[in-house]
Amino acid sequence: MEVRWDEVVQDRGFWSDAERPSLATHAADAHSRVQIWLFGSLADAAERPVSLEFRGPFSVADVVAELGRRCGRAFLDQVTDSGGSMIRNCRVFVNGQIVDDAKALIRTDAPHTEFELILLTAAEGG
């Protein structure tokens, strides 16, 4: 007998995302010092580390936008597409943790936040 598989198969939440552990959320007026380390082809954009300060919650996209103001258009062209979104092969680590969503707010109560940016290989086959 033909049945609709989606009426038979039970999704018991096997793939539901576990919440990432967050240390703390910034207070709206919190002051953050960020050190940014640019590696590989990005290293020429600025002497490392670059130090920035943010007031209130901020995201990777905010950090990249600020870097763009300081380092210029050529830097932004390397790490963002024409719509301003981070390109996939620009990998960002915040305090050693990879961050996939550039728009997500950074959650940390550490006095200093360490950013690392590096461009990785995009194209290959085999």
Place this chain on the structure above:
Amino acid sequence: MNDMTASTNLLNARDDAWVATSCAICYGSCSILAHRVDGVVVKVEGNPESVVGKGRQCGKGVAGIMSHYDPNRLTKPLRRTNPKKGLDEDPGWKEIGWDEALDEMATVLKRVRAEDPRKLLIQRTTTVTAGRNPLYAFGNAFGTPNYSTAGGGLHCGNGAHLISGIMHASWSVVPDFQYCNYAIYFGASKGHGAGHAAASNMKLAADARVRGMKMVVVDPMCNYASAKATEWVPIRVGTDGALALAMCNVLVNELAIYDGPYLQAKTNAPYLIGPDKLYVRDAASGAPLVWDSATGAARPFGEVRSADMALEGDFEVNGVRCQPAFHKLKEHLRKFTPEWGEGITTVPAANIRRIAAEFGREARIGSTITVEGVNLPYRPVAAIAFRGAQGHMNSVYSFYAIDLLNELVGASDVVGGCLGFNPACNGFPETGRLRYVPKPDPDGLMITGMWMTYHYPYPMIEPRMPQLMGLQDLLTLGMTSPFLHSDDAEELWTRFELPYRPEVMINFGSNLLMSIANREAVAHSLAQYKFMISIDLFETETTRFADIVLPDCGYLQTLDSRSNFPFIFSLPAGMGEWCWPIRQPVVPPEGEQRRFQDMLLDLADRIGFRADLNAAFNATMDIAPECRLQGDRRYTWDEICDADLKGNFGPQHGLEWFKEHGLIKWPKKPEEVYWRPFVDVRVPIYWEFLVPLADKIDAITAPRGLKLPREYYAPLPDHLPCVSHCCKAPGFDFYAFYYRDSIHANSFTMENPWLDEAAQLDPYSYTIAINADVGKKKGLHDGALITVQTETGRKVKGRVKLTQGIHPEGLGIAACAGHWGDGMPVAKGKGVFFNELLELDWQHASPINLNLDLCARVKVTLAQVSQ
């Protein structure tokens, strides 16, 4: 000390050990046990504890010991003394020390890095899968985006990997051997001695055949897979896509066999398509609309129960006439009648109808099955493809059409169906690391959870004026590019204003002079490099273009923390276990051989970018935060491997633990293997995204005098002939193709004496296969020396082997043969160098995924023996 005591001590001190490690004679990287006695490897066997190989070895693996102990292995660094580079130039090698070699390399690379790091190209062989990470890390830290995998990448999978990625979130596809009842192979050898998870799949395929799985093999030649098949379907070279399209038409329009619920819930079949070929979108959210049968209105796909999504019908939405994508596909398929298919493929229309009907019936649409307590859809059919079907200019549509067979009957990543290699992993239970799963983009289409690089198959990156030598950032469905070495590379770089030119190449083990296309084109490109470093086991034909040659350690001498990761590459699909083996040294280097990883670390220190290299290793290997490499500390390769392993498997599972145990494994769960019902993603049966992509590419290419052939970018598949199909010159009545000889991997195994002996016993490995009836009509006989010539005048010579097991229009040559260099004397002069027949330019590359056309229309003439 008397004699007896000495003898006893000698016995006690005798070295006799079995070392668990990984093979690297091909990219399958099967787990092995190497038996070492008194410092000598005397035997290599499959490791029964491992999932990777399942305790089996192929002939290549067994013979690997002879490659290791080959007296022609390089043992000292060499420097070129002859500044001229060419096919007939003697490099004039001079032995030098490592310090001299590394200092010279560092001086050159330091200059290039300061000028423009993109001038460095890194080429690597695909044979050593684990070579990826150290080379990526080095290149990423150096600052170059230019990598390639020579012919191993270019010939192998620009279509297979792309479409397996878009449709199955994986690098390749296989039948679910444990449950599949009916598999159709289109030019693939999965389970028959070659390819990903080679030895594991051999066992799985053999068990499946014993269980009763029927296997229909579509191939111009009856050899490795087809000789073991239930049915061999001889086909005209390069027309597999046409056959698949005709079969799809039979299923949908003649038999009305398709899995409606699957199409509604797991594909974009219900998405409404407007007259502009694009999705009709919700004005507010931008989401694609579907027709909600329950309310009689168009609504965003995410707001409608899949069961209520219309698959067919004409609708009007905001004044726009539109139809569901499935409706468009169904109408589109009507022109691909079996009779049309017969004309293109030579497969009789009646056979096309029969095979399509068998496939459709065997799919058991609507059935479910319980696996380990989990109720799942059951579709025990699979249509798979690999190099043979997709190695042409029509690569994309061929693989797309073949996979449509799976999508139409819902046999994608469900029990018995066509499986990606492990696209979803819930992670190592003790640490939660290694977790990945496909996810949807805003249109609901699937983004792969794991990939070999960051050039994901979908969504495509935005086309731009190229910064990559291979132009893959302009032609963004392309993976490995022919334009690194093509005849028209300079013209294309000039046309698209590439802001630099390559100057330095680091070549890791690839013999690109033999693996890409005709040797004149590749030799010309190699000679343009101002400086070339080649890291090799042997002096290959390509090595002879290098300025510095470095003697590498072989797989029995080296260390890799991840010989089989990512799991989407060579871990077998289907139920069983996740398995992470390592590769570890069994014996020390000979002479001055040195592990290439150590060499790269040393070179980075001499150039002065260790901090970048540490950061690049952290990123490329995604080393866990607590184990990351710090600052510019000079880690050894062993320490980096230790960090990788501890980060993924916990502090108790470091390098020493792995050296003792060889591997770690844990059970797979049904929700991981058969993930499709549980993950809310859709795959495209209608490739809407090609339409705007073509507009964006054309906006760059057209003003620069290159018109993009739009027929390659239509959202529904078609049959596009190869260049060879268009040759009308009289006398050119064969389609020459090469096939993967399962006893050889890439080209370096041609040097292996045991494999050479086996090849000499095989009547086909070193000959040119021609259909017996056709050959006799032409006056050919076994052993006759013939010249095979293309329309452009490229020629190879070889001895004929007549056989009934080849399509009458086919001319088959085993790949990777025909070495001419002195550095591999066993291989020299054996077999036929097929790639000499291949052109290497824009005209012979797919304008959508850069796949090189790997067939050639040829004529055959008897050669004079004295020639």
